[in-house]
Amino acid sequence: MVELVSSLQSLGESLKQTIASNVDLREALNGLDDIRTESIHACRIASLQILKCLQNTLCFPDLKDEFETRRFCMANSCLIFCTASSSINLHTEGMSPLEFLVIDEAAQLKECESLIPLHLVGARHAILVGDERQLPAMVQSKISEEAEFGRSLFERLVSLGHK
Incomplete structure (x- = not known):
């Protein structure tokens, strides 16, 4: 869970840096250099892997009422x-x-x-x-x-x- 929060924070920071100087998100994402794109993609993949792991390990009670x-x-x-x-x-x-x-x-x-x-x-x-x-x-x-x-x-x- 801590890893997920850290990974999502990294992803958020990368996206903030990317769009800080651009008004339009699509324009900002189209103009990314390869290094920044790879960094964002790596954060996204890491976050998804942690979420899949948490989905299999966390069990929530089935509360009916x-x-x-x-x-x-x-x-x-x-x-x-x-x-x-x-x-x-x-x-x-x-x-x-x-x-x-x-x-x-x-x-x-x-x-x-x-x-x-x-x-x-x-x-x-x-x-x-x-x-x-x-x-x-x-x-x-x-x-x-x-x-x-x-x-x-x-x-x-x-x-x-x-x-």
Whole structure:
């Protein structure tokens, strides 16, 4: 792939040099000297050979619909941004381990809800983004509220001095 990019850049530079002083491309190509023509032809042939090789070695999945495309992207991602409500979608079979997990609106997550995305197998780093003074985690039970089950993990970490 790197060779192809390099070859195409060489071809582009050769063509730029050739047509730099001429307005009409056909006129420029007709007026080429043999050395420059051979150089352009060699770059073109090299690029085509690399493309043929890549065509035989690269295999792309046959994705039939949006669901398969999403599953493929999730399974091959190493960095995912999500909201608290969409973090349940991260538990997909065949997903490779995440390097970073960034959870937006993390201040809205109750501590127990934080475990859903943080429990992903192989997640090495998690970044919680949110504002503990805006839309706090909510519980409907008075007993749960008194037991501070409505407090978010984000709020707890902030109260402990984490920034």
